[in-house]
Amino acid sequence: MSKTGQKKAIVIGAGAGGIATAARLAKSGFAVTVLEKNSFTGGRCSLIHHDGYRFDQGPSLLLLPKLFREAFYDLDTTLEAEGVELLRCPTNYNVWFSDGENFELSTDLARMKDQIERWEGKDGFERYLAWLREAHQHYELSVSDVLHKNFTSWWDLANPSFVWTGLKLHPLHSIWNRASIYFWTERLRRVFTFATMYMGMSPFDxxxxxxxxxxxxxxxxxxxPRGGFHSVLAALARVAERLGVEFRLNTAVSEVLTTADGQTANGVRLASGERLDADVVVVNADLVYAYSNLFPQTAATKKFAASLRERAGSCSSISFYWSLDRKVPELQTHNIFLADEFRESFDDIFTKQSLPVEPSFYINVPSRIDPTAAPDGRDAVIALVPTGHLLKSKGHPKSATTENGMLRDQDWPALVERARKSVLSTIEARTGCAPLQGLIRHEIINDPFTWEDKFNLDKGSILGLSHSFFNVLKFRPATRAVGLANAYFVGASTHPGTGVPIVLAGAKITAEQILADRGLAPGWQTHPDQLVDLGVPQNRDTKMLDRVRRPLFWPAVLVALFAAWFALAVYYWTPLVALRR
Known part of the structure; x- marks a missing residue:
């Protein structure tokens, strides 16, 4: 029950963005109810359990830890205070090639130096450091000027200061093109570009x-995170509940309700028929799905929904969750197996919307870093095989379709079987491990239809809309709904984009926009550098040894000006002296 005069907010979906936005609004004085169609929180960041084995259904590694810490800090707590223990993987990935070679990506600079020089010589390591410098600039500028800013008008994009920043981000270059400047072998170009799979995109795009x-x-x-990735979202949900957020699981929403003129959201209707009123509706459901299925079909929303369905989506995946009856020591926590026909495999996914003949894939063994993921002496293994998304939105038949003369194979049982055989044979051939088929005690599969049915992901695109140039910043669907006041979005397909840390940053943007629209101040610091829990001493300027002293600029300028004056004087004075003689 809300206090008299207290604003009410309804959040549709208990994914990372929904939980974080609910907590922020509750901290700022709203009475918040989160409605979730499934029986669990976390959305794709949820767990699958079977007979003592535990699998991360979606994300299986934590990146950009500062953005996670910021979310908890803004809510007056920390990851550690909420019982979240982060385990650091000793090796980032083992990247396996078909010629028997592998490359271990690591934070160990000495290890990286040895490997890079092996393939590209001493100059190769120097180029690697130059690539790191450029990537560091991309990281810092993105965090400060993209992930913590909303783009509500075209001026935000055209502002000269942002244009200058944007040029430094190389948005018109592909990851592959930039990597090719610094890495001169095909092997290392692949090693340093495959991570685009996180965004469901090709490195060539x-x-x-x-x-x-x-x-x-x-x-x-x-x-x-010990206990699985969901432990972070579970901790965030507990913080939200302490702030007064009510979570209602197994509660599907059938529509967003509006005022009589259809212009303003004022609540939702549940699948059960129950009506819930609200001053603000925040949608953490898939954005494309929401515009087509939850919003009133006015002229404005119909037009926008149709345009969204035409936009490029991210890929889907066939994911296997295997309970093995023993350990496979040849596999590390994170393993990448790259196709020989690297570019062609991405074209198969993103151009043909199909499963590559030879797919690249990711293998995660959570029990390697966290033994609680499997019974003693056994391994839990997750195989994620990127594939094309579905041809049509939910409700269309699972059949092959020809479009523009191209066969779009939708025989998913056959594709799943082909993916399984390819994964098992490739792992065995490249690592030399024992045959895996006989070690699998139990198998669970998520295919594109699973992602669509379980999470309402349009066409089963596991990471929402693509992050191509015209799908980011102001081009990306806005956090404030089109054609419907008091309705907002948070999640993968709205600004700033996909990925759990990015979505957590987006939750801050959405919450601040909701509060600003109502003339309310947020209950947290709005500057991203206010992160006292990151180990940065807050009193560093009070100690002599810790004061930051930048190199003096003006003396250098004066010296340069004097040198220029002296050179000009010599240049003009010498001929004059000669004439006088």
Whole structure:
């Protein structure tokens, strides 16, 4: 029950963005109810359990830890205070190639130096450091000028200061093109570009800005929350509940309700028929799905929904969750198996919307870093195989379709079987491990239809809309709903984009926009550098040894001006002296 005069907010969806936005609004004085269709919180950041085995359904590694810490800090707590223990993976990835070679990506600079020089010589390591410097700039500028800012008008994009920043982010270059400047072998170009799979994009299309993802892995490391990724979202949900947020699970929303003129959201209707009134409705459900299925179909929303369905989506995946009856020591926590036909495999996914003949894939063994993920002496293994998304939105038949003369194979049972065989044979051939098929005690599968049915992801695109140039910043669907007042979005397909840390940053943007629209101040610091729990001493300027002293600028300028004057004087004075003689 809300206090008299207290604003009410309803959040549709208990994913990372929904939980974080609910907590922020509650901290700012709102009475908040979160409605979740499933029986669990976390959305794709949820867990699958089977007979003592535990699997992360979606994300299985934690990147950009500062953004996680910021979310908890703004709510007056920390990850550690909420019982979240982050385990640092000793090796980021083992990247396996078909020729028997592998490359271990690591924060260990000496290890990286040895490997890079092996393939590209001593100059190669120098170029690697130059690439790190550029990626560091992408990281810092993205955090300060993109992930903590909303783009509500075209001026935000055209502002000269942002244009200058934008040029430094190389948005018109692909990750592959920028990597090719610094890495001169095909092997290392692949090693330093495959991470675009995090965004469900091809490295040949993804803007170079996103090298920040691999940078944060190499500079800050890869982390795994003990107990599974969901432990972070569970902790955030507990914080939200302490702030007064009510979570209603197994509660599907059938529509967003509006005032009589259809212009303003004022509540929701549940699938059960119950009506809930609200001053603000925040949608953490898939944005494309929401515009087509939850919003009133006015002329404005219909037009926008149709345009969204035409936009490029991220890929989908066939994911296997295997309970093994023993350990497979050849596999590390995170393993990448890259296709020989690297570019062609991405074209199969993003151009043909199909499963590549030879897919690249990711293998996660959570029990390698956290033994609680499997019974003693056994391994839990997750295989994620990127594939094309579905041809049509929910409700269309699972059949093959021909479009523009191209066969779009929708025989998913056959594709799943082909993916399984490819994964098992590739792992065995490249690592030399024992045959895995006989070790699998139990198998769970998520295919594109699973992602669509369970999480209402349009066409089963696991990471929402694409992050191509015309799908980011002001081009990306806004956090404030089109054609419907008092309705807002948070999540993968709205600004700033996909990925759990990015969505957590987006929750701050959405919450601040809601509060600003009502003339209310947020209950937290609005500056991203106010992160006292990150180990940065707050009194560093009070101690002589810790004062920051930048190199003096004006003396250098004066010296340069004097040198220029002296050179000009000599240049003009020498001929005059000669004439006088």
């Amino acid at each position: 993804a803007p170079a800005t996103y090298s920040l993802l691999q940078y944060t892995e190499l500079a800050e490391g890869i982390w795994y």
